[in-house]
Amino acid sequence: MFERNLTRREAELIQDAMAFIKEKHRESEQHDYSHILAVVNYAIQIAQAIPEEIDPFVLICGALFHDIGWIGTVTGFMHGLRGATVTDEYFAATWVSEEVRRRIKRVVIRHTITSHLPPETVEEKIVWDADGLEGLGLMGMLRGIIGGRGSIEDIVTARIRYGNKHFDRLYFEESRSIGNKLQKETSMVIQRFEQALETRKEQIAELELPYVEREPI
């Protein structure tokens, strides 16, 4: 549960930040603005469902900025830390206190395994879960395929592994119950892809060329 409501000043800053995020994520394919909004939405849902006291401003700002480190880069393997520096500069230019800024930054750093720093506070864990949930649904699957590299088989198997891995890493019971539903939806589609892949393998195993083996002359 949220420990309090957003103040008017916080709500206004969040709105400004959203316009900023929307513009910056416009060019990003795999991490477009709708992904960010979906993560914000899941984060709020989880926060409302769990007993822990949550700071709404830290949580929402963390969710909004969580993938800003992807922007303008080719790979995401440093996007948590890169994103934290951008987040820090953004909020340093506002009225937000150093202490709150530090807490938001930590959410950004610790939302991804690539930072090698696991989430610790409740807000950090919520954004971690929200981001994981976004990957579990069909939209997450599509994002994975669109950005996927390698053979079709690689991509399909990578998806299955990805889904299981992210589900196992969820922190809250509430996240797992949302995740269950998403995973069911996704696994039905994955099964169809797997079947199609199998059919394809049979199809190409041997071409039925119109050739009749004859005795060598």
Added chain:
Amino acid sequence: MFERNLTRKEFEIIQQIESFIRDKHRHEAGHDYSHVLAVADYAIQIAQAIPEEVDPFVVTCGALFHDIGRVGTHTGVLHGLRGATIAREYLEAIGVSPDIRDKITRIVARHTPTTRQPPETVEEKIVYDADGLDRLGLMGLLRGLMGKRGSTQDILQDRMRKRLSDYKKLHFEASRRIGEELHDETLRVTQRFGAALDERNGEVTRIDWPVREGVVVETPLPT
């Protein structure tokens, strides 16, 4: 139907081409070797199902070479003609007669709308259809999505539109029969994706902001 069976010599040449193609397409993501083989398989299926007389050597070689022009390039805009020159050099080097060689390179050139020369002979139309069929199924959907740029929504809508036009462009009744099942299956899956997209678009307009009465967070929506 095939007008005749392959001769031993032709059969051996096809095996040789197959191993060449397998090697060259190894590093292609979307147009990998399994796509080429699937197209060859569809081409044989169509040839066997139609009343027209089909040259088995020409159609099989055409199918195997059809995407060779994509290998090692970043865009496919010229892959029909590029592929035709590679196929021509290869076939010439192994001593295939100019007449047969031309029939095969025409297939490669005319299998794609990017060449702006539509297929004319029955073998050309068969490979064109076979390639279209491999796009219609789920594997085709995956290939179409991989490595694309743009928002998820745009890509998905673009795919759905294109597949419908692929289906309409098929030349033979036999192709449409094979294609119908593939198309329906893909449609069912894209509809699920579409529904998930709509649901998500709907959800983000209804974010339950933790605010007291009188305070509003207006959510800028994805455009």
